[in-house]
Each structure stands twice: as structure tokens, then as C-alpha cells.
Amino acid sequence: MANGQKAERGPIRRFEDLEVWQLARELVRGVYRAAQSQGLRRDLTLSSQMKRAAVSICSNIAEGYERGTRKQYIEFIYVAKGSAGELRCQVILAHDVGMLDTKAYDWLLERCESCSRMLAGYLKHLKATSGKFRGTKFDEGNSDKPNK
Numbered sequence: 649m650a651n652g653q654k655a656e657r658g659p660i661r662r663f664e665d666l667e668v669w670q671l672a673r674e675l676v677r678g679v680y681r682a683a684q685s686q687g688l689r690r691d692l693t694l695s696s697q698m699k700r701a702a703v704s705i706c707s708n709i710a711e712g713y714e715r716g717t718r719k720q721y722i723e724f725i726y727v728a729k730g731s732a733g734e735l736r737c738q739v740i741l742a743h744d745v746g747m748l749d750t751k752a753y754d755w756l757l758e759r760c761e762s763c764s765r766m767l768a769g770y771l772k773h774l775k776a777t778s779g780k781f782r783g784t785k786f787d788e789g790n791s792d793k794p795n796k
Contacts, residue, residue: 662713663709663710663713663714666709666713666770667766668709668763668766668767668770669706669709669710671759671762671763671766672702672705672706672709672728672732672763673706674759675702675705675735675756675759675760675763676699676702676703676705676706678752678755678756678759679698679699679702679735679756680699680702682698682748682752682756683695683698683699685752686742686747686748686749686752687742687746687747687748688742688747688748690747691747694738694741694742694747697738698735698738698739698742701731701732701734701735701738702731702735704727704728704731704734705728705731705732705735705763706728708724708725708727708728708731709724709725709728711724712724712725712727712728718774718777718778719778721774722771722774722775722778725767725770725771725774726771728767729764729767729768729771732760732763732764732767733764735756735760736757736760736761736764739753739756739757739760740753740757743757
């Protein structure tokens, strides 16, 4: 936003509302595009591994959110962060061996790094607030409430 202002965010009611999940979803789309249009299409093994790592980021954010306890949620966010690091490494290597052009490399690398930073910040928030909210599993029968 202009003048350093942040966009107003609505309440988080489901994992799809999380900005970090939305960024990870964008990253999945970018990896799939690169796998179809870049030199990666000639290396099915690396292409497949990159797709799995990208999908793992989104999937672990979603699964952790739905688990029902803050402790489990934090663990799944750590797994998602690990997958973001794995994907960043694969993007670098794919570029090193000529399977990603500079434009695709820059785009993917920037989003991998942003996703990792955002996950790190989210982990910090989840840990800092874990004493205030243990998770929906402990909300006396209110398992449909969001796991913030």
C-alpha cells in the first residue's frame, strides 16, 4: 500500500484467509508454470520434487490449521518452513544447471524467501500467543472455531 500502510485484513476464519497460505499457493502455481515452460520439463525428477516441495508448504499450513491444537499447528508450520527451504535450494540448483532462466529464477527465489520470512514471523506469533489459545480442540465443543 502507499505510504507504508498495510492493507486491512479481515478475521482469519479458515486457512485460505492466511496471507502466508495465499503466497504459498502463488508459489505452487509458479513452480507448475516453470515445470511446463522452462528447461525443467526435461528433468522430470527435479520438476516433480519441486512440485512436491511447493505443494507441501500449502498443505502443511492447511493441515496444521485444521489439527485443533496450537502445539500441532506450530509443528506443521515448521514443516512448511522446511519445505520452503527445500524448494529454495531446488530453485537455486535448477538455475545453476540451466533449467530455469533468470526471470523465472528471480521470481521463484523471491517468493521462496518471502514465504520463509512470513512463516518465521507467523511461528513467532503462534509461539507468543500459545498460552492464550491452546487450540480449537480445547474449546468446549467449539471445534469449528478458527485456530488463530
